Amino acid sequence: MESKSWGAVVAPVAGAVALSRVYTGVHYPSDVLVGAALGVGAAFAVRGLVPTRGQLPPAGRPHTRAPRLPAGKGLVVVVNRSSGPGNGPLGGLGGLASAAADDATAPLRDALPQARIVECAPGDVASALEEAAAGGCRALGVLGGDGTVNLAASTAVRHGLPLAVFPGGTLNHFAYDLGLETVRDTCRAVASGEAVRVDLGRFAPGPDGAREGHFVNTFSLGVYPEMVRIRERWSPRVGGWPAGVLAALRTLRGRHPLEAEIAGRRRPLWLLFAGNGSYQRLGPTPGRRHDLADGLLDVRVVHGGRLPGVRLLAAALSGPVSRSPFHAAGRLRSLRLSGLAPGTLLAYDGEIAQAPSDLTVDKLSEALVVYRPSMTAPPL
Structure with a gap:
């Protein structure tokens, strides 16, 4: 119900197990049918109690237009190479964070080959975003977690630029609430110029003596x-x-x-x-x-x-x-x-x-x- 690809893999295995129980004489056919009914019923019950993101409409209104960039020309994407699952318990063994960033940028490079991609360490993200926004780009992009997206959102509002959020963090709450499940979702929006307007939370005074955060x-x-x-x-x-x-x-x-x-x-x-x-x-x-x-x-x-x-x-x-x-x-x-x-x-x-x-x-x-x-x- 949630993933057709995983379902195609799991369903034949489940069916083979069910048939083997009858074939080996361990269970009657009615036992297997009742067990299958219980499993399917439990799945529907869980979906009813805890609806998944796929069952809910993406949060976004009102709709608006942004620059249409079919090949990504005019888009600058700042990538935080320390974001994502590479920051797990093996993050210091083999550069898994860098590998995760490479995996995330591959579909971006394929779909938007003319976009400029700037990869940087966490401490350089703010300056990279500011330089990109001040450099005359038509849209600002960001690939990273919610902390990185926060910096990009502030920069985009300050310079009056649309923001392209590519899910690349561990949780990606903001992207998922917008209905952006994959990097290709954002690439499709950038190519078509589809966008929405959203609120930005503010607190003042901001951190480190800033006027606002x-x-x-x-x-x-x-x-x-x-x-x-x-x-x-x-x-x-x-x-x-x-x-x-x-x-x-x-x-x-x-x-x-x-x-x-x-x-x-x-x-x-x-x-x-x-x-x-x-x-x-x-x-x-x-x-x-x-x-x-x-x-x-x-x-x-x-x-x-x-x-x-x-x-x-x-x-x-x-x-x-x-x-x-x-x-x-x-x-x-x-x-x-x-x-x-x-x-x-x-x-x-x-x-x-x-x-x-x-x-x-x-x-x-x-x-x-x-x-x-x-x-x-x-x-x-």
């Missing part, structure tokens, strides 16, 4: 920035996913006290989350945005107190988190925070920085033009 996915205070910091410390040793599990276990055990003044009232917080657009449930937890231009922040707060992480986990296991008394949620156009203690960390699109004592979180409505193919456009 931006986020394409999420902004958060409290436990999540701490979890990101722990994950980054351990991921070079054990890999991204194991480091994420370790970080989650560490943060769930602690209290991580945080206090902030919200709407004139000082509150103890364990986590404050603001999403760029309203997140919809994908199973028991928020997982996907249906509209990236709704003008709203999806704000969720987990109150502080005794063992807040354990309480939140228990609430998630027992049903939707939104029903928990320790959790509050709302859709806002802006959020004002003040009274943050020195040294408080904030996170935006997986990056962490020192938070100012006072800040405002809001959105730049429909500020970013992103290439996204029409659902009726023919494949390349």
